[in-house]
Each structure stands twice: as C-alpha cells, then as structure tokens.
Amino acid sequence: MLDKNGIAKRIAKELKDGFYVNLGIGIPTLVANYIPEGINVVLQSENGLLGMGPFPIEGQEDPDLINAGKQTITTLPGSSIFDSALSFGMIRSQKIDLTILGAMEVSEHGDIANWKIPGKMVKGMGGAMDLVASAKNIIVAMQHVNKAGESKLLPKCSLPLTGVNCIKKVVTELAVLDILPEGGFQLLERAPGVSVDYIKQATAGRLIAPEDTPEMKFD
Amino acid sequence: MINKVVAGADEAIHDLKDGQTLMLGGFGLCGIPENCINALVRKGIKDLTCISNNAGVDDFGIGLLLQSRQVKKMISSYVGENAEFERQLLSGELEVELIPQGTLATRCLAAGYGMPAIFTPAGVGTEVAEGKEVRNFNGKEYLMEYAFEADFAIVKAWKGDTAGNLIYKSTARNFNPVMATAGKITIAEVEELVEAGELDPDQIHTPGVYVHRIFQGVDYEKRIEQRTLRSKNP
Numbered sequence: 001m002l003d004k005n006g007i008a009k010r011i012a013k014e015l016k017d018g019f020y021v022n023l024g025i026g027i028p029t030l031v032a033n034y035i036p037e038g039i040n041v042v043l044q045s046e047n048g049l050l051g052m053g054p055f056p057i058e059g060q061e062d063p064d065l066i067n068a069g070k071q072t073i074t075t076l077p078g079s080s081i082f083d084s085a086l087s088f089g090m091i092r093s094q095k096i097d098l099t100i101l102g103a104m105e106v107s108e109h110g111d112i113a114n115w116k117i118p119g120k121m122v123k124g125m126g127g128a129m130d131l132v133a134s135a136k137n138i139i140v141a142m143q144h145v146n147k148a149g150e151s152k153l154l155p156k157c158s159l160p161l162t163g164v165n166c167i168k169k170v171v172t173e174l175a176v177l178d179i180l181p182e183g184g185f186q187l188l189e190r191a192p193g194v195s196v197d198y199i200k201q202a203t204a205g206r207l208i209a210p211e212d213t214p215e216m217k218f219d
Numbered sequence: 220m221i222n223k224v225v226a227g228a229d230e231a232i233h234d235l236k237d238g239q240t241l242m243l244g245g246f247g248l249c250g251i252p253e254n255c256i257n258a259l260v261r262k263g264i265k266d267l268t269c270i271s272n273n274a275g276v277d278d279f280g281i282g283l284l285l286q287s288r289q290v291k292k293m294i295s296s297y298v299g300e301n302a303e304f305e306r307q308l309l310s311g312e313l314e315v316e317l318i319p320q321g322t323l324a325t326r327c328l329a330a331g332y333g334m335p336a337i338f339t340p341a342g343v344g345t346e347v348a349e350g351k352e353v354r355n356f357n358g359k360e361y362l363m364e365y366a367f368e369a370d371f372a373i374v375k376a377w378k379g380d381t382a383g384n385l386i387y388k389s390t391a392r393n394f395n396p397v398m399a400t401a402g403k404i405t406i407a408e409v410e411e412l413v414e415a416g417e418l419d420p421d422q423i424h425t426p427g428v429y430v431h432r433i434f435q436g437v438d439y440e441k442r443i444e445q446r447t448l449r450s451k452n453p
Binding site: 048049054061062065070072082083084087088122128129130133162 | 341342
C-alpha cells in the first residue's frame with residue numbers, strides 16, 4: 001500500500017519530456033517533488049503562471065507571487081505570467097498536456113465529483129470544472145476508499161459532478177487503473193504487497209482485474 | 220492627454236451606490252484593491268453584488284465588507300477561507316453564486332471585448348449547467364454564459380500613468396486586467412502613479428481607454444495567505 005508520497009511518485013512516472021502540466025491541490029502538488037531525472041516539464045498555476053518554481057527561502061517570499069493554492073512560490077528561467085482569462089484559454093484550447101487532480105468520487109464512466117458535499121459548507125469548484133471539461137489527459141490522485149471504508153471508485157458518482165466522462169486514469173494507494181472508453185476500471189498495476197482480491201473488494205464500480213496484474217515498479 | 224487622476228480611494232468611489240454590482244480584482248489576497256475596499260467600508264454602502272474570484276479572509280480583503288454586512292451577493296469560484304462568509308451563507312444573510320474560475324474570467328473578458336456571451340465546456344453535465352443553453356460544436360457540448368454587467372470594476376495594478384495605462388506585477392495580475400476592461404466605470408489603484416509618457420507603451424497591460432479613474436494607493440499591507448518556504452540547505 002502506498003502513502004501519499006508513493007501515489008505522487010507513481011504518478012510522476014506518467015510525466016513525459018516537454019509536458020505542460022497543471023497540478024491540483026493536495027497529493028497532486030507532491031508530484032512536483034518526484035519529476036524523473038532527464039524529464040523537463042513546465043508546471044502551470046491557473047492563477048496565471050507557467051514555470052512554477054519551488055517555494056522561496058525565508059526572506060525571499062513575495063506576496064505578489066503565489067500559486068493557485070495561495071502559497072508563496074518562485075519563478076524559474078523561462079517562466080511567464082499572464083491574466084486569468086488567458087490562463088484558462090490555454091487550458092480550454094488544450095495547450096496543457098496533463099492535468100493531475102484529486103477527487104472524492106470517480107465513476108466507471110470517467111465522471112468525477114470533487115467540489116461539493118450537499119449539506120456541508122460548499123467552498124466552490126475553483127478551476128476544477130474548467131480543467132476537467134477541457135484537458136485531453138487527466139489523472140486522478142486519490143485514496144481508493146473514504147474514511148468510512150467505502151469505495152470511491154463507483155458505478156455512478158453519488159455527489160454533485162465536477163465533470164462528465166473525462167477521467168482516463170486513476171492512481172490510488174492500492175492501484176493504477178485506466179477507465180475504459182466503454183466504461184469500467186481496467187486494473188493495470190497493484191501497489192506493492194496489495195493483492196488483486198483486495199483491490200476487487202475496495203472497488204465498487206465494474207473492475208477488470210487480471211489475476212496476473214503486475215506490481216508497480218519504482219526505480 | 221485626458222487626465223484620469225483622482226485624489227484617492229474615497230473620491231474614486233464617491234458615486235458608488237447601494238445595490239450596485241462591482242468587480243473586485245485579485246486572487247486570494249494577491250493583487251486586491253486594498254485602498255478601495257477600505258473606502259467602501261468607510262462609505263458604508265450596502266446590498267452590493269461583488270464579482271470576485273474569492274471572498275477574502277475574515278479580517279482582510281472582501282472579508283472586511285462581509286464583516287460590515289455590506290454584501291448582498293457574492294459571485295465567486297472559491298470562497299473557502301472565511302468563517303464569517305460561511306456564517307452569513309448558512310444563516311441566509313448572504314447569497315452566493317459559485318461559478319467555474321475560467322468561466323468567471325472569460326465572462327469578464329467578454330464584457331471588455333464587447334461580446335454578449337461565450338461558450339465554454341466547463342460545467343456541462345453538472346448543476347452549473349442547470350437552466351443554461353447548451354450548444355453542440357464539432358461533437359462537443361458547450362454552455363452559453365453571458366458577459367458580466369458591472370457598474371464598477373475596481374482593480375489594483377503595480378504602476379499606472381495619468382492617462383490610465385496600467386502595468387501589473389507578477390501573479391498579482393490575475394483577474395485585474397480582464398476586470399479592468401469590464402466595468403461601466405473602472406477604478407484603478409496603483410502602487411506607483413507616474414506622468415503620461417513615463418511608461419513604455421510596449422509594456423502596458425491595460426490601455427488607459429478602459430480606465431476612468433486612477434490614484435496612487437497608500438499603506439499596502441499585501442498580506443500573505445499561505446507563507447510557504449523551503450529550507451536554505453537542500
């Protein structure tokens with residue numbers, strides 16, 4: 001079973017040289033720590049920055065330079081800054097190669113719910129609806145089951161949707177799964193020490209799970 | 220040269236009235252028009268509809284307008300950092316319309332570009348789409364979203380000149396340029412106001428034609444919401 005950093009590390013293997021990538025808040029942010037050597041990616045922050053650098057060292061934080069999580073950050077050589085409309089313009093026109101974001105639920109048809117729990121305080125969707133509606137390649141990083149032990153990989157989302165039929169890949173603490181165009185979760189890899197049976201029990205949606213599914217490999 | 224300069228925030232907002240709709244630039248607390256927000260609190264006008272990506276924090280930014288109960292409705296994409304906001308929302312004192320961030324930005328852009336509506340895929344198949352026209356282009360569905368109509372747009376820039384031209388700094392740019400184009404009256408507060416001719420025309424982000432009133436702000440706090448640091452020794 002993976003921890004949050006393990007999920008981030010596994011997702012980082014999906015990065016390809018030359019990718020422009022948008023990382024959501026939470027586990028996706030950690031992916032930046034595991035970008036493989038020799039792979040150059042440019043991180044987009046949807047408040048208006050391409051080429052997001054690491055957090056500043058003390059004394060060099062700039063209140064005018066933050067990321068979409070409102071954290072102080074830095075720029076890198078080659079960075080560019082733009083307004084919010086252009087930021088979502090490049091998202092909508094699919095200039096961003098990969099979007100990685102968290103979710104509360106994902107359905108076997110690639111629907112995602114990650115912004116609202118009815119009856120609880122609603123904070124808003126931020127840029128998530130724009131991202132999932134337009135991105136050509138979306139990976140969801142999340143826990144396989146919720147705190148109550150219920151599967152978050154479902155036949156149909158029960159929470160209000162963020163986007164429909166848009167998620168292609170899910171990485172959890174237990175597994176890497178593709179979502180098939182015809183519907184269903186295709187198990188691709190198991191987390192170290194996790195059995196296929198265990199993943200079957202943790203997945204409520206339709207699961208195609210070959211008995212010989214390999215374990216994830218980390219270098 | 221047309222001179223857009225006013226003395227300060229109080230003069231800039233002097234004719235803003237109860238019940239009007241205003242855009243406020245900024246992302247979180249970054250690039251918000253601090254001086255004008257303080258002036259709005261001083262003026263005490265009420266029942267405002269505020270279009271802004273966020274709603275500030277309890278004791279800063281738009282949170283100050285919420286504290287003094289001056290806001291009737293917020294139109295935002297993310298409002299998570301504000302306990303007073305939550306209290307007013309749950310008690311029914313405050314109306315809130317949550318819309319996708321890109322839709323928010325592009326509805327401002329449409330207003331400034333003279334286009335009545337946009338088509339965006341954001342929100343198709345979700346509750347955001349309820350009651351909205353859906354159009355199919357090349358096999359993909361899009362929602363029709365209308366350009367905003369705002370009585371005032373209030374933005375913050377880094378530098379400006381007496382002709383109203385604006386330059387923003389770093390990610391404090393965010394929603395400011397699109398909102399600057401979108402107000403019936405646009406007010407810009409700047410950290411440094413210079414004479415027309417002192418800014419390089421090639422470097423202007425917002426042309427002065429969009430800006431009706433400009434002044435040099437004072438006492439910028441520029442509060443940081445999430446101070447995140449890395450250690451000096453990697």
